[in-house]
Amino acid sequence: MIVKFILLILFVWLGLRIYQTLQINKQKKVTSQKSHDMVSCDTCGIHLPVDEAIRSGEKHFCSRDHLPKKD
Secondary structure (H helix, E strand, O other), X not given: OHHHHHHHHHHXXXXXXXXXXHHHHHHHHHHHOOOOOEEEOOOOOOEEEOXXXXXXXOEEEOOHHHOOXXX
């Protein structure tokens, strides 16, 4: 009786570990598939990921401070 209980606990624990490992691998795969395209700020030239850049027309900027001032 006690051996069956220990084996049950062991199988549940093993199943949870396998599930966690699969979830971690899935998350790593998703983050590694994200685009890492880089652009440079048209004001200062710093390089940053395109998804973090502020776009104005065809130009990219690293912050709102570097956007051209409208007169």
